[in-house]
Amino acid sequence: MLTKQDWDWLAVCSHYQTAVTVQTLLKEGKSMEATAGLESLIEAMGRTERRAVKSQLIRLMLHIIKWKVQPQKRSSSWTISIRSARREIEDSQEEMPSLNRDFLESIWEKCFQIAVKDAEDEMGLKCHLTSLSWSEVFEDEYTLYEGDL
Template identity: 60%
Template sequence: MRTKQDWEWLAAGSEYLAAVAVRELLQEGKSMEAYEGLAFLIESMGKSKKLALRSQLIRLMSHIIKWKCQPERRSSSWAITIDSARTEIEEIQEEVPILNRDYIESVWDKCFVRALREAQMEMGKKKCQIAALDWAEVFEEEYWFEED
C-alpha cells in the first residue's frame, strides 16, 4: 500500500509512471488505492499545466514589454515569440479548460511583475515606462514586423 508521500513523489516525478501504477492497482481490484493515486495524479497534472501557462504568460508579457519599450529593436523573432506564446496558452486552455480567463486574471499581476523584471534585465534598463498591460495588449493586439 502506497502512502500519501509515495503518491506525491511518484506523481511529481513522472505522471506516466503514476498512471501506470493506478492502472496496475485497478487491474488488481484495488480501487480505493487506485482512486487515491488518481487524485494525486490529477493534482500533479493540474499544477504542471498551471506552471506552464504562467511561464508562457510571463514570456508573452515580457516580449510585449520589450516591443513597446524598444521599438527600434523590434524583429520578426519577437513577433513570432508573441504569437507562439499565445498559441501555447490556447493549447493549454484547450487541454485544461479551467485555466480560463478567470484563472489568467487571478495570476495576471504577479506574472506582469516578473515579466517586467525579466524584460528590464534583457533591455539593460532600470526603469521602463510601462506600468501595466491590459488584456487587449496581451491577447488581441497585432504585433507584426516588416522590414523597411
C-alpha cells in the same frame, strides 16, 4: 499500500510511473488505492499545466514589454514569440478549461512584475510601463509589416 504522501511524491516525480502503478493496481482489483493514485496524478498534472501557462504568460508579456519599450529593436523573433506564447496558452486552455480568463487575471500582476524585471535585464534599461491590458496581451497585432499580406 501507498499513502497520500507517497502518491503525491510519485505523481510529482513521474506522471508516467504513477499511471503505470495505477494501471497495475486496477489489474489487481485494488480500485480504492488506484483511485487515490489517480487523484494525486490529476492534481500534479493540473499544477504542471498551471505552471506552464504562467511561464507562457510571462514570456508573452516580456516580449510585448520589449516591443513597446524598444520599438527600434523589434524583430521577427519577438513577433514569433508573442504568437507562440498565445498559441501555447490557448492550447492549454483547450485541454484544461479551468485555465480561463479568471485564472489568468488571478496571476496577471505577479506575471507582469516578473516580466518587467526580465525585460529590464534583457534590455539593460528601466521599463516605464506600469501595466499591460488584456487587449495588449491577447488581442493586439504585433507585426513588422504594414497592411495586409
